[in-house]
Amino acid sequence: MRKFFIVILAVILVFGMTSLAGAEKIFKVGIGEDPTTLNMWSALGPGESSMYNYVVLNDLYDSIYGICYPSYNFVPRLAQGDPGEFVQEGEYYTSIVPLRKGIFWSDGNEFTADDVVFTYQTMIDFDLLGNWSDKHPDVLVKVEKVDDYQVKYYLKDEPGLAEWNFGILQATIMPKANWEGVVEEAVKQDNPTQYLYSHDVKDLVTINGLDFGKWEKGAFFQTVAVKDFRTGDVTRIYENGRHEIEGLDLNWSAYGEAGSELKYEIAEGPFVDSAIYRLYSNQEAMIMALKKGDIDYLLSAQGLTKGFRRELEGTAGIEVVTNPSNGFRYMCFNRARYPFNIMEFNQAVATLIDRDYVMNQVLQGAGVPLATAVPPGNSYWYNPEVKIWGEGLTRAQRVDEAVKLLAGAGFTWEVKPAVDLENDTYNPGSGIVLPNGEKMQTFEILTPPAGYDPMRATWGLWIQLWLQDIGFPVIARPTQFNVILEKVNQSKDYDAYILGWGLGGSYPDHLDAFFASDGGHNRNDFKDPVFDTIIKSFMKATEIETARELAFEAQERLAITLPYIVLFSTPIYDAYRKDVIEFPAKEVLDGIQGFYGVPRSVQIIN
Amino acid sequence: MGAFLLKRTLHIFLILFLFVSLTYLLFQVTPGSVVDKFLGNPKMTPEIIAKIRAQFGLDDPWYVQYFRYLKNVFTGQLGISYSQYPTPVWDILKDRIPRTLVLFLSSRVISFYLGFILGKIIAWKRGSLIDTSTTAVGITFWTMYYPLLAIVNIWLFGFLLGWFPINGFTNPLLWLNAPEGLTVNLIFAYMILTGFIFLILWMIAWLIAKKPELSGKTKKRIIYISPLMVVIIAVLVWGFSGYGKYAWDIIYHMILPIFTLALISFGGTMLLTRDSMMETIQEDYVMAARAKGLPPKLIRDKYAARTALLPVVTSLTLSLGFVLSGGVITESLFSWPGLGRTLLDAALMQDVPLAIGAFAFTGVFVLIAHLVVDILYAVLDPRISIETI
Numbered sequence: 005m006r007k008f009f010i011v012i013l014a015v016i017l018v019f020g021m022t023s024l025a026g027a028e029k030i031f032k033v034g035i036g037e038d039p040t041t042l043n044m045w046s047a048l049g050p051g052e053s054s055m056y057n058y059v060v061l062n063d064l065y066d067s068i069y070g071i072c073y074p075s076y077n078f079v080p081r082l083a084q085g086d087p088g089e090f091v092q093e094g095e096y097y098t099s100i101v102p103l104r105k106g107i108f109w110s111d112g113n114e115f116t117a118d119d120v121v122f123t124y125q126t127m128i129d130f131d132l133l134g135n136w137s138d139k140h141p142d143v144l145v146k147v148e149k150v151d152d153y154q155v156k157y158y159l160k161d162e163p164g165l166a167e168w169n170f171g172i173l174q175a176t177i178m179p180k181a182n183w184e185g186v187v188e189e190a191v192k193q194d195n196p197t198q199y200l201y202s203h204d205v206k207d208l209v210t211i212n213g214l215d216f217g218k219w220e221k222g223a224f225f226q227t228v229a230v231k232d233f234r235t236g237d238v239t240r241i242y243e244n245g246r247h248e249i250e251g252l253d254l255n256w257s258a259y260g261e262a263g264s265e266l267k268y269e270i271a272e273g274p275f276v277d278s279a280i281y282r283l284y285s286n287q288e289a290m291i292m293a294l295k296k297g298d299i300d301y302l303l304s305a306q307g308l309t310k311g312f313r314r315e316l317e318g319t320a321g322i323e324v325v326t327n328p329s330n331g332f333r334y335m336c337f338n339r340a341r342y343p344f345n346i347m348e349f350n351q352a353v354a355t356l357i358d359r360d361y362v363m364n365q366v367l368q369g370a371g372v373p374l375a376t377a378v379p380p381g382n383s384y385w386y387n388p389e390v391k392i393w394g395e396g397l398t399r400a401q402r403v404d405e406a407v408k409l410l411a412g413a414g415f416t417w418e419v420k421p422a423v424d425l426e427n428d429t430y431n432p433g434s435g436i437v438l439p440n441g442e443k444m445q446t447f448e449i450l451t452p453p454a455g456y457d458p459m460r461a462t463w464g465l466w467i468q469l470w471l472q473d474i475g476f477p478v479i480a481r482p483t484q485f486n487v488i489l490e491k492v493n494q495s496k497d498y499d500a501y502i503l504g505w506g507l508g509g510s511y512p513d514h515l516d517a518f519f520a521s522d523g524g525h526n527r528n529d530f531k532d533p534v535f536d537t538i539i540k541s542f543m544k545a546t547e548i549e550t551a552r553e554l555a556f557e558a559q560e561r562l563a564i565t566l567p568y569i570v571l572f573s574t575p576i577y578d579a580y581r582k583d584v585i586e587f588p589a590k591e592v593l594d595g596i597q598g599f600y601g602v603p604r605s606v607q608i609i610n
Numbered sequence: 611m612g613a614f615l616l617k618r619t620l621h622i623f624l625i626l627f628l629f630v631s632l633t634y635l636l637f638q639v640t641p642g643s644v645v646d647k648f649l650g651n652p653k654m655t656p657e658i659i660a661k662i663r664a665q666f667g668l669d670d671p672w673y674v675q676y677f678r679y680l681k682n683v684f685t686g687q688l689g690i691s692y693s694q695y696p697t698p699v700w701d702i703l704k705d706r707i708p709r710t711l712v713l714f715l716s717s718r719v720i721s722f723y724l725g726f727i728l729g730k731i732i733a734w735k736r737g738s739l740i741d742t743s744t745t746a747v748g749i750t751f752w753t754m755y756y757p758l759l760a761i762v763n764i765w766l767f768g769f770l771l772g773w774f775p776i777n778g779f780t781n782p783l784l785w786l787n788a789p790e791g792l793t794v795n796l797i798f799a800y801m802i803l804t805g806f807i808f809l810i811l812w813m814i815a816w817l818i819a820k821k822p823e824l825s826g827k828t829k830k831r832i833i834y835i836s837p838l839m840v841v842i843i844a845v846l847v848w849g850f851s852g853y854g855k856y857a858w859d860i861i862y863h864m865i866l867p868i869f870t871l872a873l874i875s876f877g878g879t880m881l882l883t884r885d886s887m888m889e890t891i892q893e894d895y896v897m898a899a900r901a902k903g904l905p906p907k908l909i910r911d912k913y914a915a916r917t918a919l920l921p922v923v924t925s926l927t928l929s930l931g932f933v934l935s936g937g938v939i940t941e942s943l944f945s946w947p948g949l950g951r952t953l954l955d956a957a958l959m960q961d962v963p964l965a966i967g968a969f970a971f972t973g974v975f976v977l978i979a980h981l982v983v984d985i986l987y988a989v990l991d992p993r994i995s996i997e998t999i
Binding site for chain 1: 657665693697761764768769778782946
């Protein structure tokens with residue numbers, strides 16, 4: 005019996021270890037969750053929560069315009085050049101967009117204006133939500149076909165770049181021939197949108213060189229190359245920011261004069277025969293798989309921890325690339341409550357916070373100190389001249405500066421903090437009295453608990469300590485994440501909190517959403533008419549240079565008024581097998597994972 | 611018997627009603643909702659989020675939502691998932707049931723069998739070196755931190771030695787060339803069917819072997835050789851069908867998680883059996899058997915172990931009721947997405963229909979397992995009758 009088991013075990017091992025890999029060039033990616041749908045309408049709709057739907061589906065489709073890897077600049081994709089100038093036609097503003105000729109869907113049909121019109125009309129008719137929402141704002145009335153290779157957009161008002169270039173024009177285009185029947189059937193249903201989203205896709209029709217291969221739920225997802233149907237675009241990015249794109253029916257340039265040194269040349273293939281996205285719900289196993297060579301690239305929504313990064317950095321054949329994230333963690337006071345609406349109060353708090361100390365000394369470089377709502381990694385839009393409170397000051401100097409700011413605003417103390425600048429020491433204050441004469445009551449800073457986010461919990465403790473030093477009766481209270489969201493977004497029952505934002509794109513229209521008086525995500529009731537004027541001009545700007553100037557101005561104003569005290573951001577680590585694959589560009593805001601591993605451009609070198 | 615079953619069925623419905631109501635209440639008092647995921651997206655205005663709430667029916671009064679969930683559960687529809695809108699909950703569950711069932715059923719049966727065999731041996735040899743060492747090993751693994759053991763096993767057998775796959779249940783390179791229409795779930799379903807046929811045939815063989823006119827040798831042949839024959843036939847059928855290599859791929863991926871699960875849990879059954887056996891071997895009828903000069907192995911297996919089996923069978927049956935709830939840790943560590951992960955993810959995302967659907971589905975099986983335990987008690991122990999339960 006024992007011999008029998010030994011034979012069985014040997015057979016298992018021999019069969020199991022037999023390699024099945026052929027000569028195909030396969031890009032093997034480890035992903036953290038299973039995709040949930042093949043239906044792109046649904047994947048971009050309100051219900052689909054898995055980012056891995058975009059990871060596997062995003063490169064099977066394309067848009068008229070998109071953002072450039074790795075610069076995040078606005079560039080043509082299926083368009084043949086820039087969108088036309090807006091002209092007023094009766095009550096509407098119209099713009100004509102030229103489309104590229106000779107691009108085919110994977111079913112052999114040519115991409116034409118019919119596909120574009122069909123996609124926009126479906127979005128409008130069905131009022132599609134989720135990630136479709138900003139692609140058909142109320143201002144968009146309709147899209148009409150001029151001829152097979154031109155479409156005309158009708159808008160109620162002339163839009164700014166945020167709404168036009170970085171919204172409407174970046175809609176994913178769907179194949180009309182493939183979906184027309186489904187949409188017609190959906191219209192007849194009681195709930196047309198639900199019918200559209202729940203359509204079980206069997207014959208996925210894709211565009212621009214990548215097609216659906218196979219999906220085994222819970223195991224892997226495969227895409228395959230369709231080399232006859234690719235545009236073969238080559239994007240050249242120069243040191244001065246100039247972009248040039250050459251490809252099928254496209255020869256386009258922008259963002260600078262010719263003559264500068266070439267920085268990146270990025271060709272679009274795909275150069276692989278297929279890409280396999282393999283599920284690893286355990287990150288440790290995913291890392292072992294990368295080290296073992298089961299996968300070439302690791303795409304994890306949680307990001308890599310410092311420990312894993314160090315482990316991988318010491319492994320032969322593996323490279324870990326570090327990039328800034330396009331987002332930030334911040335502290336924010338409830339401006340509807342007194343005295344948090346006093347500007348000097350916020351400035352004093354910002355002065356007391358030593359970002360560098362917490363991030364580099366306490367948290368040992370686990371994140372990057374950050375003071376602005378536009379991260380420096382977003383280099384085109386980041387204003388390096390904005391004031392950073394307390395920068396370069398010692399602790400005693402910070403206390404001294406904060407006391408001056410508060411005293412100037414009318415705050416007094418029962419025991420005022422005593423600062424000795426010569427010896428760089430101070431004695432804490434106590435019994436702070438507000439400008440209205442009332443003694444300041446204890447207030448709370450809500451932070452996510454350490455189990456959820458140890459970094460933000462640590463920040464809360466240090467901010468509490470520094471504010472207590474100056475006499476503020478404050479408690480940092482670790483609070484369940486959902487409870488913070490409820491207090492901040494619904495009941496508005498909070499004094500201060502520490503949360504974060506992931507920004508997605510590079511265009512800084514989030515400044516309007518977060519800080520304009522009527523901003524959709526103005527969570528702390530911040531109101532500043534000066535800022536409102538700047539940001540509304542920015543949102544209406546139609547020239548990129550004008551928009552940049554206004555964005556800089558907006559950042560300068562925010563640095564004074566401080567609706568958010570931005571604290572830090574987390575770096576993004578991308579780990580891949582450098583002995584197997586090569587990415588054309590590795591310095592990317594939000595990491596290579598922000599472009600889902602660029603399956604159209606990645607090269608297999610071994 | 612009929613009245614008993616009717617009464618217990620009514621109990622099951624009542625408990626299920628309370629269970630679903632309590633689950634719903636817990637979700638209602640939990641802060642936030644499924645649409646909170648959009649609060650982190652600057653492009654989502656409050657107006658858009660309000661529209662999405664309306665689309666999900668979340669702006670209906672709580673009692674309207676409550677009765678909608680009750681209707682969904684008791685009509686078996688289970689509703690539509692919010693987090694994978696508009697996928698029906700049942701479609702999500704039915705994708706995950708086969709893989710959960712195959713992995714956890716196999717591991718439970720193996721760990722109980724191993725635990726029972728070892729338990730009766732060490733009870734019989736109580737105080738010996740085998741007893742002490744096996745008990746120590748069993749307790750060590752039973753009390754070990756499970757995620758650590760799993761990671762160590764993955765590292766040792768998957769990464770360092772390379773004997774088994776690190777994670778998942780398929781080798782994509784094999785499955786890429788699978789015939790059209792052949793899916794992993796289909797293979798899982800066929801594997802369950804094979805197991806079921808094996809069980810039925812073995813039970814038939816066992817019933818035939820119980821005939822008094824058969825000799826002891828013939829009985830043994832029927833009981834031991836017939837399942838072996840079934841296994842050989844099954845292997846041949848799988849092999850000739852062309853699906854064998856796909857089933858083999860799944861089995862190969864199952865070895866490490868099953869080994870880990872068996873390692874962590876056999877100790878419990880082993881100690882339970884040992885304790886039960888220790889009591890049984892003190893009984894007069896065991897003493898009488900010894901006095902008659904019967905072989906010790908016969909006394910152990912036929913006299914003592916059969917009586918000691920009762921609490922073990924109870925424990926196994928109840929645990930089988932929980933098989934469908936899967937195991938969040940196992941499913942996560944071995945990348946085996948099943949019902950356990952579905953439950954956890956649904957609860958975390960506040961996908962109420964999916965969470966309640968998955969809970970209700972698991973709840974029904976646990977309640978049925980309780981019913982089976984009651985019936986089994988009466989069948990296994992003649993001193994207990996259905997009326998006394």
